[in-house]
Amino acid sequence: LGRYLVLAAARRGLKTFVVDPSAQAPALKLADQARAVSFTDRSVLEEMARTCDVVTFESESVPVQALEILAQLGCTVLPGTRSLGIAQDRILEKTFLAQLGIPVAPWCAIEQASDFPKAIGLLERGAILKTAREGYDGKGQARVDSLQTLESAWHSFGQVPCVLEVCIDFVQEASVLAARDTGGKVALHQPIENRHHRHVLDVSMVPAQIGPAASKAMEEIAHRIVCDLEHVGVLAVEFFLLPDGEVLVNEIAPRPHNSGHITLENPVSQFEQHLRCILGFPVHPEFSTKGSAVMVNLLGDHWKGTDEPDWGCLSSEPQAFLHLYGKELRAGRKMGHITLVGSNAEDLLRRTLELRKQIFLDND
Amino acid sequence: LGRYLVLAAARRGLKTFVVDPSAQAPALKLADQARAVSFTDRSVLEEMARTCDVVTFESESVPVQALEILAQLGCTVLPGTRSLGIAQDRILEKTFLAQLGIPVAPWCAIEQASDFPKAIGLLERGAILKTAREGYDGKGQARVDSLQTLESAWHSFGQVPCVLEVCIDFVQEASVLAARDTGGKVALHQPIENRHHRHVLDVSMVPAQIGPAASKAMEEIAHRIVCDLEHVGVLAVEFFLLPDGEVLVNEIAPRPHNSGHITLENPVSQFEQHLRCILGFPVHPEFSTKGSAVMVNLLGDHWKGTDEPDWGCLSSEPQAFLHLYGKELRAGRKMGHITLVGSNAEDLLRRTLELRKQIFLDND
Numbered sequence: 001l002g003r004y005l006v007l008a009a010a011r012r013g014l015k016t017f018v019v020d021p022s023a024q025a026p027a028l029k030l031a032d033q034a035r036a037v038s039f040t041d042r043s044v045l046e047e048m049a050r051t052c053d054v055v056t057f058e059s060e061s062v063p064v065q066a067l068e069i070l071a072q073l074g075c076t077v078l079p080g081t082r083s084l085g086i087a088q089d090r091i092l093e094k095t096f097l098a099q100l101g102i103p104v105a106p107w108c109a110i111e112q113a114s115d116f117p118k119a120i121g122l123l124e125r126g127a128i129l130k131t132a133r134e135g136y137d138g139k140g141q142a143r144v145d146s147l148q149t150l151e152s153a154w155h156s157f158g159q160v161p162c163v164l165e166v167c168i169d170f171v172q173e174a175s176v177l178a179a180r181d182t183g184g185k186v187a188l189h190q191p192i193e194n195r196h197h198r199h200v201l202d203v204s205m206v207p208a209q210i211g212p213a214a215s216k217a218m219e220e221i222a223h224r225i226v227c228d229l230e231h232v233g234v235l236a237v238e239f240f241l242l243p244d245g246e247v248l249v250n251e252i253a254p255r256p257h258n259s260g261h262i263t264l265e266n267p268v269s270q271f272e273q274h275l276r277c278i279l280g281f282p283v284h285p286e287f288s289t290k291g292s293a294v295m296v297n298l299l300g301d302h303w304k305g306t307d308e309p310d311w312g313c314l315s316s317e318p319q320a321f322l323h324l325y326g327k328e329l330r331a332g333r334k335m336g337h338i339t340l341v342g343s344n345a346e347d348l349l350r351r352t353l354e355l356r357k358q359i360f361l362d363n364d
Numbered sequence: 365l366g367r368y369l370v371l372a373a374a375r376r377g378l379k380t381f382v383v384d385p386s387a388q389a390p391a392l393k394l395a396d397q398a399r400a401v402s403f404t405d406r407s408v409l410e411e412m413a414r415t416c417d418v419v420t421f422e423s424e425s426v427p428v429q430a431l432e433i434l435a436q437l438g439c440t441v442l443p444g445t446r447s448l449g450i451a452q453d454r455i456l457e458k459t460f461l462a463q464l465g466i467p468v469a470p471w472c473a474i475e476q477a478s479d480f481p482k483a484i485g486l487l488e489r490g491a492i493l494k495t496a497r498e499g500y501d502g503k504g505q506a507r508v509d510s511l512q513t514l515e516s517a518w519h520s521f522g523q524v525p526c527v528l529e530v531c532i533d534f535v536q537e538a539s540v541l542a543a544r545d546t547g548g549k550v551a552l553h554q555p556i557e558n559r560h561h562r563h564v565l566d567v568s569m570v571p572a573q574i575g576p577a578a579s580k581a582m583e584e585i586a587h588r589i590v591c592d593l594e595h596v597g598v599l600a601v602e603f604f605l606l607p608d609g610e611v612l613v614n615e616i617a618p619r620p621h622n623s624g625h626i627t628l629e630n631p632v633s634q635f636e637q638h639l640r641c642i643l644g645f646p647v648h649p650e651f652s653t654k655g656s657a658v659m660v661n662l663l664g665d666h667w668k669g670t671d672e673p674d675w676g677c678l679s680s681e682p683q684a685f686l687h688l689y690g691k692e693l694r695a696g697r698k699m700g701h702i703t704l705v706g707s708n709a710e711d712l713l714r715r716t717l718e719l720r721k722q723i724f725l726d727n728d
Contacts, residue, residue, distance in 0.1 A: 007371055013688025265631035282682035318646035324377025341631055
């Protein structure tokens with residue numbers, strides 16, 4: 001995500017100053033100035049404040065405190081810290097959604113052992129314990145169905161604050177990207193249907209194979225969230241779709257989103273849109289993808305047992321767009337993606353999955 | 365052009381090694397490895413050959429000799445040297461086009477004083493003397509209409525080989541981008557209408573306001589040229605359109621072209637297309653721009669007398685795409701461009717020009 005933000009900035013002739021604690025972060029390599037240090041390194045934050053007109057982030061792992069220091073030093077920090085602070089903490093996030101009357105899976109906070117009794121009703125329906133902070137892609141999550149398994153999971157997480165959620169028998173997952181500019185104008189990207197594999201995003205497609213009422217409900221919810229948070233920039237809302245057509249919010253990502261990579265072949269990508277907003281320009285009114293598009297992720301796992309992916313297979317699909325992020329290979333890591341753009345989403349899906357299978361010699 | 369090639373490569377996770385004699389070249393800043401040295405620096409060429417799988421170029425100023433050294437060192441150099449060698453020399457270029465029977469303005473070569481007599485017929489019709497090598501954007505060109513003015517112009521050019529061309533009373537100018545892959549497949553971008561201001565590209569638009577017969581003739585010519593040259597990658601052919609609908613080739617640019625910046629908001633930009641071809645992937649079959657688009661260049665001249673362009677004006681056109689190249693300001697230099705995408709080219713043209721006027725406080 002950071003790398004694509006830097007690339008979008010470069011188109012505008014903007015110079016970038018990137019901070020990431022990991023020296024291998026792909027965005028660092030393309031930045032005009034790159035610092036592989038902790039987000040809270042005071043001297044680098046001071047340097048950043050002296051150098052940069054606007055500061056943004058592309059990960060919830062950036063501490064709110066770092067952004068507050070930058071703001072104190074006179075930097076324009078967009079989006080502000082409100083949406084980040086809420087998205088970093090599942091308890092705050094679910095409380096915020098409850099206050100807006102936005103439906104989520106039944107849940108309760110588990111902050112101390114005395115919270116266990118109120119969990120009984122949820123446990124009976126099958127539930128999932130998630131650490132309130134710092135979990136992503138299924139990390140810091142455990143299925144629990146009894147007080148015993150709850151207690152043991154909570155202990156394995158180090159007794160940190162958690163949320164317990166009922167496991168939802170959803171039929172589909174989708175995300176809506178919402179971009180809001182400093183003038184308060186909002187542009188929405190239509191729902192993107194997402195399919196996960198072992199908790200990691202596997203496939204995204206537009207249009208989502210979802211009825212108009214559910215689509216409209218999701219768009220309205222995303223609109224309310226981005227406005228209520230006074231978020232400036234792109235924000236993604238992840239949804240569960242229930243068998244009866246009801247939609248529940250899964251979580252909020254206060255930044256461009258992996259599913260939004262499907263916009264990279266559009267005139268207005270999520271990164272272009274994010275930049276417009278944080279630079280004080282109006283959001284581009286046409287954010288939705290025209291026609292159909294399917295994106296499949298390439299995960300570190302796909303490389304397993306493959307000496308070298310057979311990229312030559314791409315020749316069988318001249319219309320495919322290959323993206324690789326320049327990351328070091330690791331299992332479970334998102335290494336890149338392939339997008340096919342066309343008119344029939346089901347056909348594109350079949351072809352894109354087939355292509356991935358060929359590239360990785362059926363190691364799919 | 366180099367900067368956008370690097371950006372397109374970065375999307376694919378490719379690493380880039382950029383050589384440019386000018387330390388300020390915008391592509392150098394984004395490259396993984398950057399060398400601000402002469403194109404013929406032997407030790408850097410050797411380093412490049414050790415480091416790179418494929419080498420390409422984005423300017424006719426790269427000496428053929430440098431590419432030949434790289435090829436000798438075992439590098440894949442695409443496009444090869446044939447189209448470059450021809451495009452670097454107006455005499456070779458016009459001879460090549462004549463051999464293919466492709467119409468150009470009446471011309472003759474002026475290589476020595478004894479060539480003057482054969483120029484008389486052309487001079488009577490009003491002609492332009494151009495140095496055979498190293499002219500661009502109107503540099504190395506002079507209007508001549510008599511043996512006397514011809515002789516004085518030729519002397520002012522240092523008596524280097526030149527071509528003398530009849531001045532064409534064209535009604536329009538256009539360019540066709542042709543991309544050809546290693547398998548010989550070609551994808552064409554429909555004609556882009558170009559308007560120049562003082563010999564520098566000012567405005568490009570699609571669709572060109574040109575009839576179907578002339579459009580088809582231009583596409584056929586571009587197709588023949590790219591095939592006959594066995595060019596791999598993107599190549600642009602610049603055309604003059606005569607009042608009677610006839611088309612003449614002005615010149616060949618064996619690389620992505622400034623007018624092709626209009627493709628940057630498309631799924632397949634000219635840079636993506638160029639990369640596909642030189643990497644050995646098939647050319648994307650859909651190269652033409654859908655709908656309408658207008659691009660206006662921002663030249664160094666526009667900044668004159670403006671303390672700071674009023675970029676805030678962009679707020680009046682939320683659909684505009686601003687591109688700045690990160691170059692040092694200089695009169696006549698292409699500093700960036702603005703593109704508007706929509707359905708009515710005339711309307712887009714009016715709005716884009718108006719926008720530029722506002723940004724530069726009527727200093728247009």
